[in-house]
Amino acid sequence: MTDLSEIQAVIDGTVHATTRGALLPLLHELQEAFGFIAPAAVPLIAGALNLSRAEVHGVISFYPDFRTEPPARHVVKLCRAESCQARGGAAIEAALAHRLGVAMGHARKDGQVALEPVYCLGLCAIGPNALVDGRPVARIDGEAAARIASEVEA
């Protein structure tokens, strides 16, 4: 559980009262400090920047890289952009979701792994592709999906 006073300290250290456009830098700062943006931080951010809670929540939910729950120990980011989709990305997504026991866009309840979307890794010719804890994995097939699942369980 993140302490509200710690969140407020990051907000106070990042926001200068009349700074326009401070929301995104502040959100990045909070995620950097805590690994995620706790829902309890939303009203504090809104108050500091004179925004509505809905505006803050809207920005957090618009950008897929902002997390609202603690990060998993392992993160599998599967490319969902066009070239990887054309190379069987949807089937790989289903296989990974099944093997990892978690739906796309979520972390498993035990915190061991999260499956997240990413949109093009610049490896389009050798897809479907993913990042496993930041390491690129190309040409993912059923066997590769099984290897990824074993790797993140270790």
Ligand code: FES
């Ligand atoms: S579309 Fe997947 S790496 Fe470019």
